[in-house]
Amino acid sequence: MDKSFEWESQLSQQRRKVDSDNFDVTVRELVRMVTDKELERAPVYQRQFRWDDAQESKLIESVFLGLPVPTIYVATNSDGTWEIVDGLQRISTLIHFVSNDKSILDSIGKDEPLRLIGLDKLDSFNNYQFSELPTPIQLSFLKRSLRITSLSDKADKNVRFDMFERLNTGGIILTPQEIRACIYRGESVDFFRELAENPEFLKLIKLKKGNRNDGTLEEIVLKAFAYKEGRSSFKGDVKNFLTAYMGNMKGDFDYSKRRELFNNAVKNLANVMDGPILRPKVGWTPVNLAEGVIIAAMDLVEDGYTNFTPKDNWLSDKVLIKFSTGGTNTNKALLSRISRAKELLMGGEISSDDSE
Numbered sequence: 001m002d003k004s005f006e007w008e009s010q011l012s013q014q015r016r017k018v019d020s021d022n023f024d025v026t027v028r029e030l031v032r033m034v035t036d037k038e039l040e041r042a043p044v045y046q047r048q049f050r051w052d053d054a055q056e057s058k059l060i061e062s063v064f065l066g067l068p069v070p071t072i073y074v075a076t077n078s079d080g081t082w083e084i085v086d087g088l089q090r091i092s093t094l095i096h097f098v099s100n101d102k103s104i105l106d107s108i109g110k111d112e113p114l115r116l117i118g119l120d121k122l123d124s125f126n127n128y129q130f131s132e133l134p135t136p137i138q139l140s141f142l143k144r145s146l147r148i149t150s151l152s153d154k155a156d157k158n159v160r161f162d163m164f165e166r167l168n169t170g171g172i173i174l175t176p177q178e179i180r181a182c183i184y185r186g187e188s189v190d191f192f193r194e195l196a197e198n199p200e201f202l203k204l205i206k207l208k209k210g211n212r213n214d215g216t217l218e219e220i221v222l223k224a225f226a227y228k229e230g231r232s233s234f235k236g237d238v239k240n241f242l243t244a245y246m247g248n249m250k251g252d253f254d255y256s257k258r259r260e261l262f263n264n265a266v267k268n269l270a271n272v273m274d275g276p277i278l279r280p281k282v283g284w285t286p287v288n289l290a291e292g293v294i295i296a297a298m299d300l301v302e303d304g305y306t307n308f309t310p311k312d313n314w315l316s317d318k319v320l321i322k323f324s325t326g327g328t329n330t331n332k333a334l335l336s337r338i339s340r341a342k343e344l345l346m347g348g349e350i351s352s353d354d355s356e
Helices: 003-015 028-036 054-065 090-099 102-107 135-142 155-165 176-183 187-196 199-204 214-235 238-247 255-271 287-302 318-322 329-344
Strands: 018-028 072-076 082-086 145-151
Touching: 003 090, 028 072, 028 135, 028 145, 054 072, 054 102, 054 135, 054 329, 082 090, 082 145, 176 187, 176 214, 176 238, 176 255, 187 214, 199 214, 199 255, 199 287, 214 238, 214 255, 214 287, 214 329, 255 287, 287 329
Parallel strands: 072 145
Antiparallel strands: 018 145, 072 082
16 A cells, blocks of 8 residues: 555544634633633542632733733533633633632632732733723723634544643643543543542552542542453553543443442452552552452452452462562453452462462
8 A cells, every 4th residue: 555645544534533613712701601601611620720820910911912822722512511621720810810709719719809910011010900900901801812722522532532631731731530531521420439439449549649639549440340341352551441441331331230349349348458458568559459459359249259358468469469560551460460369359378479
C-alpha cells in the first residue's frame, strides 16, 4: 500500500470521530450561563479553585486590555449544557470578579467579589471591585469575548477522553479516573463513588495524602470489576482497558448484583484484616496488591466461600509480592496475583521465597 494513502486514510478516519465548534462568547454571557447552570464550571470530580487574587487580577487586566486569553475548551452534554475541560480557573476568575451572588461565590470558596491587586498597566484599578468601577467600564468588560471550543456530544467517546487528557493543563491536571467521571457521568460514576465510600473498603486502603481525593479510590473499585470480568483479555494497557469497561456499562448492567458482591467481599476481608492492605516496609497500600486481593475475595464470595482463613502475615508472601511489584501490568502477573491471593485467603502456606 502506498504510504501517503495510508497516512491520508488514517487521518481522515480519525478526523471523522471529532465534532467540534468554535464560539466567541462575551463575559456577560459566560456569567449568565454559569448562573443558569448551562455551563458547569466545577463538577464534583474537579478539584477546588486555586488561583490567588494576584493571579486572578492579572487575567482580568488581560481581558480589559484585549490581550489574548487562551481558548477555553468545553464538552457538550446530551442535554445541551457545557462542562469545562480546560479553563476552570479562567471561568471562576470571571465569576469571582463580576458576580455578587453569594451562592455562586460560595461555590468557589470566596466570601466577596474580587478586589483587583497588583495590576501594572491598569494600576489605577487596583483595590477596586467590579461594582465600584464606572458603568461604561463595567459594560466594556462585560462585552469582551473569549474563544470557546466545544466538543460535540456526538463525538466519539475515546476522542472526548483524549481531549480531556490533552487539554486539562490549567495547573490542576485531572487523573484518568477524574477524566472518566467527566465523560461517563451518571449512574456508573455514582456507583464507583458509592462503593469507594464503603467504610469497610476504606479500612483496607491507605493512600498517600495526594491520592485521597483524586479518584484513586474509585479507580481501585473500577479495576476490581474490570479485571475480574475481563481478566483474560487484559493486555497491559490499563488506562484504555478501564475506560472501555466504563464505556460498556450500558442499560442492562446489573449494578445491584455487583454492589452486593463487592460489599460482601470487602466485608469478609475486613473481618480478617488487622488494618489496611500493606506490603512489608511500605507505608501505603500498593494498588496492584490491593486489586489482586479484592478480586480474589470477590471470586471466593461468588463461589460461596466466605470464611476466609489467611495465616498471620500472609501479605508478606513472596509469591504474592513477586506478582504485585515491578512489571505487574501484564496478563500473567494479574492472573498470578489473583490466584495466589485466593490460595492465601483459603489458608495456604506462606512462601518465604519466590521460587514457586
